[in-house]
Each structure stands twice: as structure tokens, then as C-alpha cells.
Amino acid sequence: MKKIRAGRWGKNIVHALETHPEAYTHEEAFPSPTHFSDDVVAVMSGKGFLQFEEDFDFVPMIAEYVRQIQAKYCCGKCITGIKGSKLILATLDRIMDGKGGAGDLAILMNMADVLNDAAKCSVCQSAGELLADGLTYYRDHFEKALEKGVAEKPVAYLGSISAPCMNACPCRIDIPGYVEMLQELRYAEALAIIREEMPFPGITGRICPAPCEKACSIANMGDEAIPIRTLKRVAADYEHIHHIEPPLEKIDLTGAAVAIIGAGPAGLSAAYYLNRLGHIVTVYEDLPNSGGMVAVGIPPYRQPRDVMNREIDILRNLGILVDHGRLGREFTIHSLFEKGFKAVLLAVGSHKSTSLGLNGEEEHREGFISGGIDFLRDINLGREVSLGDHTVIVGGGNTAIDCARTCIRMGASKVSVIYRRSMEEMPADPMEVEDAREEGVEFHFLTQPVAILHHQGKVCGLRCIRMELAESDKSGRRRPVPIEGSDFDFLADTVIPAIGQSSNLSFLSPEDGVEITRRETIKVDPHTMMTSRPGLFAAGDAVSGPLTVVHAIAGGKRAAKMMHRYLVDGTCSRSGTEWMEDLIAEIERDHGTLVTARTPGRTPSQSVRSKLDIQERISSFREVDSGLTQKSSFIEASRCLRCFHLILCALKDSSAQRPRGHNSSDQRSED
Ligand SMILES: Cc1cc2nc3c(=O)[nH]c(=O)nc-3n(C[C@H](O)[C@H](O)[C@H](O)COP(=O)(O)OP(=O)(O)OC[C@H]3O[C@@H](n4cnc5c(N)ncnc54)[C@H](O)[C@@H]3O)c2cc1C
Numbered sequence: 121m122k123k124i125r126a127g128r129w130g131k132n133i134v135h136a137l138e139t140h141p142e143a144y145t146h147e148e149a150f151p152s153p154t155h156f157s158d159d160v161v162a163v164m165s166g167k168g169f170l171q172f173e174e175d176f177d178f179v180p181m182i183a184e185y186v187r188q189i190q191a192k193y194c195c196g197k198c199i200t201g202i203k204g205s206k207l208i209l210a211t212l213d214r215i216m217d218g219k220g221g222a223g224d225l226a227i228l229m230n231m232a233d234v235l236n237d238a239a240k241c242s243v244c245q246s247a248g249e250l251l252a253d254g255l256t257y258y259r260d261h262f263e264k265a266l267e268k269g270v271a272e273k274p275v276a277y278l279g280s281i282s283a284p285c286m287n288a289c290p291c292r293i294d295i296p297g298y299v300e301m302l303q304e305l306r307y308a309e310a311l312a313i314i315r316e317e318m319p320f321p322g323i324t325g326r327i328c329p330a331p332c333e334k335a336c337s338i339a340n341m342g343d344e345a346i347p348i349r350t351l352k353r354v355a356a357d358y359e360h361i362h363h364i365e366p367p368l369e370k371i372d373l374t375g376a377a378v379a380i381i382g383a384g385p386a387g388l389s390a391a392y393y394l395n396r397l398g399h400i401v402t403v404y405e406d407l408p409n410s411g412g413m414v415a416v417g418i419p420p421y422r423q424p425r426d427v428m429n430r431e432i433d434i435l436r437n438l439g440i441l442v443d444h445g446r447l448g449r450e451f452t453i454h455s456l457f458e459k460g461f462k463a464v465l466l467a468v469g470s471h472k473s474t475s476l477g478l479n480g481e482e483e484h485r486e487g488f489i490s491g492g493i494d495f496l497r498d499i500n501l502g503r504e505v506s507l508g509d510h511t512v513i514v515g516g517g518n519t520a521i522d523c524a525r526t527c528i529r530m531g532a533s534k535v536s537v538i539y540r541r542s543m544e545e546m547p548a549d550p551m552e553v554e555d556a557r558e559e560g561v562e563f564h565f566l567t568q569p570v571a572i573l574h575h576q577g578k579v580c581g582l583r584c585i586r587m588e589l590a591e592s593d594k595s596g597r598r599r600p601v602p603i604e605g606s607d608f609d610f611l612a613d614t615v616i617p618a619i620g621q622s623s624n625l626s627f628l629s630p631e632d633g634v635e636i637t638r639r640e641t642i643k644v645d646p647h648t649m650m651t652s653r654p655g656l657f658a659a660g661d662a663v664s665g666p667l668t669v670v671h672a673i674a675g676g677k678r679a680a681k682m683m684h685r686y687l688v689d690g691t692c693s694r695s696g697t698e699w700m701e702d703l704i705a706e707i708e709r710d711h712g713t714l715v716t717a718r719t720p721g722r723t724p725s726q727s728v729r730s731k732l733d734i735q736e737r738i739s740s741f742r743e744v745d746s747g748l749t750q751k752s753s754f755i756e757a758s759r760c761l762r763c764f765h766l767i768l769c770a771l772k773d774s775s776a777q778r779p780r781g782h783n784s785s786d787q788r789s790e791d
Contacts, residue, residue: 122153122160125176128168128253135257151707159772161275165282166246166765167714169253176770177273178258179265183212185768186247188279193766195300198240204231205244208251215262218269225262229255241762243281274773280700283764284713285348287704288335290674293317295332295348296764302351302757305750310355311366318673319392319435320385322360322427325353326745327418328670329549335713337763344725347748347756354753360430370438375399376462376687381447384412385669386660387467388432389676390683391440397684401439402461406446408501412469413661414669416497417519419526420741448627453634453656463683466642466651466658467676468627470666471497474620476514478572481617487579488572492519492618499526508613510534512582514569515618516546521553523618524561528738535561538610540568540587545597555731559738564610568602573609581611623662632656641665647702648692649679657683704767714767726755 127134132149153172156163161173164185186209194201208231211224228251235248255262285295294313301310314321330349339345359366375398380387383405391401409415410432414423436442445451447468456464473491475481481488487508489495492515498505511527513520516539527535537556539546542565546553557563571583586606589598623641628634635643635652642651642658649657659675661667682692694702708714730746731737737744748756 122156122158122172124150124153125171125174126257127170128257129170130167132168151711155703155706155710156769161770161772163767163769164250165714165767166242166249169250173772177265177270178254178261179212179216180270180273180275181277181768181770182247182251182254183209183216184277184279184770185250185766186212188277188766188768189243189247193243193281193764195241195243195762198238198244200234200238201240201244204235204239205247207231208235208247215265216270220266224266225255225259228262241764243762243765246765276771276773277768278696278700278771279766279768280697280704281764282704282714282767283762284335284337284340285332285346286764287708287714288331290331290668290671291317291677292674292701296760296762298355299346299348299351299757299760300762302355302753303760305754307355307358308364308367310351311359314352314355315366315368318670318677319389320431320669320673321352322356322431323385323414323423324670324673325349325351325356326427326743327414327423328352329668331670337761338759346760347725350748351753351757353747354750356427356431357747360427366434368434368438371396371398373398373400373439375684377402377460378463378465378683378687379404379456379461380465380467382406382412382467382469382660382662383410383432383442384467384469384660384672385414386469386662386672386676386679387412387465388435388440389673390465390467390659390680391676392435392438393677393680394683395435395438395440397680399684399687401441403440403442404445404447404451405442406444406449407497408444410442412467412672413493416500417493417522419496419500419522419529421525421529421737421744422522424743446627452627452629453632453653457655462687463655463657465676465679465683466656466662467660467672467679468623468625468662469672470621470623470661472622472624473617474622476569476572476617476619478569480572480574485572485574485577485579487614489614489616491621492523492616493621495523495616495618496526499530505530507532510536510612511614511616512536512538512610512612513616513618514538514582515620516541516548517618517620518548518552519621520618521548521556521561523616525552525556525559527614527616528556528559528561529741532614536564536610536612537561538564538567538569538582538584540566540600541597542566542589545589551729555744558734566600567610568600569610570607572615573611579613579615581609581613582615584608584610621666623665625662639665645692647694647698648682649675650682650686650692655686657686700767700769703769714765725759726752 124134129150162176163170186205190205214220232248232251235244239245283296298310298313328349332348333345336345377400380391380403383403391403394401411428473493511532513523520537524535524537566587567584568587569582569584573581586603587600588603590601593599633653637643642662644651644658644663649659651658657679659679660672686692732744
């Protein structure tokens, strides 16, 4: 197995080199070498460096690290960063050319300290820290270079910018980049940065669960996170309100014909990237509206429809065709390929409600609605739905809360949510729960339905049992167990189970050759998104199970890029950028953040959540959250610590498995 020969990761040091026998070993604090393919020689990042191969030279690698910072990532705002990194690079280049002088190592050490201590942000600070590491642990490499210069070695470098917020974002948006644009009120530039990685800033600026904010360094230092999600909305709303056409040019579509099934976030995001790559995209959608669960699940008081429709229209205007049609009814996978589509993407989401598993649930009784997503779909499509006076919703997730708040807006006089665990275990967003309570929704915890009560063909409530919490289960939450003899009747005239959903894959036949998982999701290669049938790809909830919009968009984007390569050269290999994205995601998943900010936050948060008045909320579907004013957005954006840094891998250039676009210069252009 690959072994770390030497390295520093945070404050932990492994040093197997003879030059530093005193260094101690603390290997469990390091990323597992299994994350790195055999061709990785060494890694440098803001957290430290790892050396895997004996044949490694620190000097050219730190020179490449500083070169990439200089070329792409140095913000140019602090003189220490710009001048310091320039001076370091010039000195390293001189040494590598064999023209170094006696005082050069002292100059480098001095500059390393200056950069480390005084640069404005962690991208340049990390270069100083790594250089100081090199001058301490690899001094012999520098001395040898001073003597003889550095001979060219067959090493390829792969670099990627990284920040805690970026790494937490499935779409890997350059968050510090767009937040910085907002500090300067440059909305168009902020949107251009976002649209490189996702086409829906207005939608996600409202309903994204914002894993980026949980990862924000400021939050991890005890202050409020930068409101990254709402800042995205500020930029998108500015464009919308001022009727600014997004600068997305229509391009000549000379590529292949591709079909996408499902006009939800995954399908539409794939359509966008395939269109940008010149392919002729047709999206087939079963429902009359595009948008998937954003259109028929998430209620308008959280996701206004004009915002969603505008973002979908932007895609249509680029030449993406959305056709009405249902896979499995009007056409099959086989017939799509027969028709001439060269690649097909399944982005069908999770639209089948999970049943409560109670007797008589299938019998169509008045007052029993088969599932939360069916209820929301009907309401959102403007279909007639009648509710009684007291509606009870079963479940503890966001769908349950969306159903409850929708019922309130439809005029139900009493709305209750029953959940089998306690408030602490509830998967719903606490902010949504708070909003629901404010609007009058009642919550009954540790309560489980055991039978549906009915009278003369009408539902009249649920027989429930009280629960208590035992030890934690596999999900890490405490397991609910029934308290014997605690049954009671919960009277209500409408019952809506909202306990989960799965994908309806009834369109698949054995001849399609598509493998599905035990969870009844479509099985794909996680890197290429291709199913077991060549040319057929899948993304979004249909692959992951019910998740989030941002995950679906990221899956659609990855699938589009892989479909493009499949169409162009028949293979599905990852680009250098994608290879790095996956590596960073895997390390972060298993070992925590790759980046830590060292400068504490300067300005405390001043943003307050501003919401519509309760009476207006409960009597309409108007948007509840008002977002941020321009002034607050500027203040909030200015709090960003820019704690991003470069992660650089040195790879053996001869490796057959090397990802495409492995050179630092070409890896970005390929995407
Ligand atoms: C009530 C609710 C609230 C949510 N709230 C949030 C939230 O606040 N934030 C968040 O990030 N996520 C939220 N989600 C989750 C999010 O909406 C989904 O993760 C996301 O929409 C998945 O995108 P997708 O493209 O994979 O699938 P979907 O959005 O489900 O789109 C799939 C599309 O495929 C179509 N389709 C299905 N089968 C066929 C077929 N056979 N032929 C043709 N078309 C077909 C469907 O009609 C649908 O339009 C919520 C989900 C629900 C249900």
C-alpha cells in the first residue's frame, strides 16, 4: 500500500527522512494514502504536505505552488502577497537555473516568514508556511539545487483552488470569488462566477440548505457564518429586478442529439452544460411544468415561481427544447436510441410516496391523501384538493413541514404534525419548524400512527401510540420504541403521510440492461454517472435518493461533461479538475476540512432575518423571506476571510492512468 514517507498536516508531522529523525509520527491524523492513486508523488495544500515517493524534489514543487498562486489566485490586494510571492518565485527560479547565490536561502526563509505572518489571506500565507517547511525538512534539496540547479523531471502538476465553503458545495462554486464581487457591488461578475458552476442562482439563493455556511471558517470560530446563500440571491435578484439579460450567448449547436428525461434541477443543469458544449438537447418532461420538485414540491412561499420560471426561460432561450412526454408511456429507452439520440440521461427524481404501511391505506377513503409529495404536486399544478377542518401530517422532514404550512395557507383551521421521535431528531430545517409554529402548526412528538380510523368511507383520524427513545440507531439518531398500552385516538378529518419518497423506475425493462441498487435508485459509476448500459447516464435524486437541489445540479453537471466526452471520443474519463474535485471531496469526507483560516473574523454579522408579517404569510403564498438589502449584503460580503488555498498534486508524468488535462495550464480550459 502507498505510504506517507514524510509530511506535515496541521501540526502533525510524519518524517521518515534521515535528515529529521526527531520528528514524531502521528499517522492517524493524516489523510489516508488510499485516497491517492499510485501516480501521486506528493501533495501540497494549506493544511500541509505529503510525500509518497522517494524520488521527490521539494524545490520545483514549491516553485509550481507559488507560480500557480501568482498566476491565478493571488488577489492582488496586499503588497505582501503580490510582491512577496513574486520575489520568492524569482529566487526559486534562479536557484533552479543553477544561478543561486549564497544568501538566497536566507532570503527565502525571510520571505516565507513575511508571507506567513503578514499576507492578507490564507492562499499566500500557505505558500509561506510550505516554503518554511521545505527549508526546514528538505534543506538538502535546496542546497543541492543551489549547487547544481534542478534538472527537469517527468512530473506533471495538477492544481485546484479550495476553501471550506467551496469544498462543502456539491457544485464547487468559487464562493470566495463571488462574495468578493459582492463586496464591490459587481453583481454581473458575481453571477458569471456562479453560472460557471450552476445555472440557478436565484433558486439556490433561496432554498439551498447551504452546506457552505456550515463549513464557513467564521462560523467555526464562533461567529455567524457569511450568509453565502442569500448573497447569491442578492446578485440574482438584482439582475431579475433590473431586467438585465444574462450575458449567455446562443451558440451554434453542431454537436450530437441528446435526450434528457426529467426537467428537474438535474436534467436542466445537464441540459445547460450540454448546450454550452454545442449539443442539441431535448428534455422530456411528464408534467405540464418544468422545474421538477422545485416546481411541484417546494411551495411558492419559499421559492417564488417567477424566479424559477425566469431561470428556466434563460435555458430555453439558449435553444434547449422541453417536450411533454413520459418515459415508459410515450417512449422507451430503446426507442430513444432508435430515434437517433446518441446519449440519454435519466433525471427522473423521486416521485413515489412511501406509504405508512397501515392496513387499509390503499383503499381510497375521503380525507386520506396518499402522500405529501402528491398533495403538494396537486396544489402546485392548480388541481382541486379539499381539506377538512383538522389536517394531520405524519412525518418529520421538510416535506411534512411544507405540507403543514401549505394547509395553513389553504385555510385549514387546525394543522398538526405528528412525528415518532423528538424535536431534536427531526430532519426538518429548524428554521422551517420555527416558521411553521409561528404560523400556527401544532407539533406532536414521540407519536406513531398504528391504524387509520374511518367512518362511513371517510377518514376520521389515526390510532396512535406513544413512543420513547432508546439507544441510537444506524443513522445516529435515537431509536423510537412504542410504549405498550399507550394507544390513543388522534381525531382529524384529513390525513397526509409525508414520511419519504422513492423513484418510480417502472419504465425500466430487463432488456434495458440498467442495474438498480437495493434502495431502488439507478446504479451509476459515481465518477462518470454512466449506468450499466453504455451511453445511458443518470443523475439527481434518481441516483442519490431524495437529496437537495444543489446535489442534483452538481450531478447533472458532471453527467453532462461525461456525456460530452462519451459523444466526442467514446470514453468517459475525468478531467484533471474533476479528478481533483473528487479527491478533495473524498479527503474532506473522511478526514475533515482541508483548509483552516488563521485570521479571526473582523466584523460581527449584522444581518437579521427579515420575514413577512404573519397575517400576510398565512393568507397568501407570498415569499416569506425578504433576503438582504444592498447595504447589508455589502457588509456581510466584506466579512469574508478569503480562507481559500491551493491544493497541488505532483504526478508521475509517465502514468497511464493520469487524468486528462493534467497540466496546470490546460486543466481549466477543458471544462
Ligand atoms: C416538498 C419538498 C421540499 C423540498 N425542499 C427542498 C429545499 O428546500 N432545498 C433543497 O435543496 N431541496 C429540496 N427538496 C429536494 C429537491 O427538490 C430535490 O432534491 C431535487 O428537485 C431533485 O432534482 P432532480 O432533478 O433529481 O429530480 P426532480 O426535481 O424530482 O425532477 C425530476 C423530473 O423528472 C420528471 N419525470 C419523472 N419520471 C418521468 C418519466 N418517466 N418521464 C418523463 N419525466 C419524468 C418529473 O416529473 C420531474 O419533473 C425538496 C423536495 C420536496 C419533495
